[in-house]
Amino acid sequence: MLCALFFATILHTSIGNESMGVESEFGIDRGHSNCSNATPQIMYYYDRSVGDCFPFLYEGCGGGRNAYYTELRCRRYGKPADATYCIGKEKPVGNCRGRQDFTCPEGSYCKPRFWVPGICCDKKKREEWNKEFNPACEWNNVLMIESRSDPNKLRPLLGRDCSHKFCPEGSECVKGKHLAYCCGETNPPKGMYRVR
Known part of the structure; x- marks a missing residue:
């Protein structure tokens, strides 16, 4: 056996x-x-x-x-199954217990982990990354894909770098500070991507 x-x-x-x-x-x-x-x-x-x-x-x-x-x-x-990071794998600023923000330094929040103390993550870095995860296109629309958790919800189509050529044909890849995203005028074919 x-x-x-x-x-x-x-x-x-x-x-x-x-x-x-x-x-x-x-x-x-x-x-x-x-x-x-x-x-x-x-x-x-x-x-x-x-x-x-x-x-x-x-x-x-x-x-x-x-x-x-x-x-x-x-x-x-x-x-990794046990991976718990600050957003964007930014360096933690301390440790914490549970979800208690008051155990973290000022300007940070607690991100709990299983079996071990949680990590304190910088709130400004979180805001910076949240902007990257919610981009805006200057002239066109941000291309969207279905949400991982709910197919009825959409989220931006994001990649790590434009050189990875992940944007659909007919759209333009735009590089942000940390991530890249796709801008386009109309919905591309195949229905997987949509515009916001």
């Missing part, structure tokens, strides 16, 4: 790219299109520097281990 469990674990961790968080050690590799069956598609990778998953255009051949077909798979298998 123990032997069967061992082999099942090995099989599970070696199928596809989902090897239980190991990919978080690797950066992004968009692959290449120099093969006979190259099929470019949007995939997701885990960015260790900010502790989140972002889309990129996979060129269709080769590529690295840090590539997932969906954002959910990226979050499940690329992100």
Whole structure:
């Protein structure tokens, strides 16, 4: 029985790219299109520097281990299960107990963790990152995608960098301070993306 469990674990961790968080050690590799069956598609990778998953255009051949077909798979298998960070993986300013903000230095808030003391995160950094997560386009509309938790709600289509080519054809990628987002005049085809 123990032997069967061992082999099942090995099989599970070696199928596809989902090897239980190991990919978080690797950066992004968009692959290449120099093969006979190259099929470019949007995939997701885990960015260790900010502790989140972002889309990129996979060129269709080769590529690295840090590539997932969906954002959910990226979050499940690329992100460490016990990861608790300040937003954008900004450096904590202290420790706290529970959700009690009064145990954190002034200008910070408590982000609780399981089994260990929570971390105090800077409120100004949170405001800065919240602006990045809610961008505005100068002339056009921000492209939106379905929310992870509720398909009836929309959220901005965000990436880490414009060089990752995650914006749909016909839209423009705009680089913010920490993240990139897509601006477009109309809804792109395929219905996945919408404009705000």
